[in-house]
Amino acid sequence: MGRTLSVAKSGDLExxxxxxxxxxxxxxxxxxxxxxxxxxxxxxxxxxxLECEIDLRVGGRWRYLLRHGDGMEMVLRGVYQEIERPERLVSLEVNEDCDASEGQALAILTLVERDGITTVTQVLKYGSQRIRDAVLESGMERGVGEGYDRLAEVVAVPAGA
Structure with missing residues (x-):
């Protein structure tokens, strides 16, 4: 995998x-x-x-309040199901702008390091193919890609460090 985001459908729901x-x-x-x-x-x-709350424990909750450049706000929140530091995070998450039962996803984040390079794989499993496809069509790939570009800057290790 490279330094650009790869996004793919898996099965009917992921x-x-x-x-x-x-x-x-x-x-x-x-x-x-x-x-x-x-x-x-x-x-x-x-x-x-604008707001970032993280209670990092199984059963703990996280909540982010985001404001986009156009002033629109969005709330994302979730509950941690599994935490295996530093290789795995699993949470049940929802976008508050969606019906909770519809917009809910099981998010599984896996981190694998080899030779100082960490590969992040995030699997999002939705309750229906319709919701999964709507998420893909929403521009999510561009938004996540830009966020991951910013993440790359945050975690960049200076040469020789």
């Missing part, structure tokens, strides 16, 4: 996103789980994370 980062796995994991780091990268260009 989206699989993969991207590699020039950073140790522990640092990439921290960027997903520490509010001060999430605020620096989450969302597409022009998006600000």
């Amino acid at each position: 989206i699989v996103m993969t991207r590699s980062f020039d950073a140790p796995r522990a640092l990439v994991f921290d960027a997903w789980t520490k509010p001060e780091l999430v605020r620096r990268w989450f969302g597409p260009h022009g998006t600000e994370v």
Whole structure:
């Protein structure tokens, strides 16, 4: 996998996103789980994370309030199902702009490090093919790709470090 985001359908219900980062796995994991780091990268260009709450424990909740460049706000939230630091995070997540039963997804984040390069794979499993396809058609790939580009900057390890 390269340094660009790969997005693919899997089965009838899943989206699989993969991207590699020039950073140790522990640092990439921290960027997903520490509010001060999430605020620096989450969302597409022009998006600000106004609120970021993370209770990093099984059963703990996370919630992000985002404001896009056009002023539109969006709330994403979830509940952690599994946490295996630094290789795996599983949460049940929902976009509050959608009907909770419709927009809910099981998100499985896996981080694998090899020779200082961490490959992140995120599988999103939706309750229906219609919702999965609507998410793909929403521009999500561009937004996630831009967020991952920002993440790459946050976790960049200076040469010789």
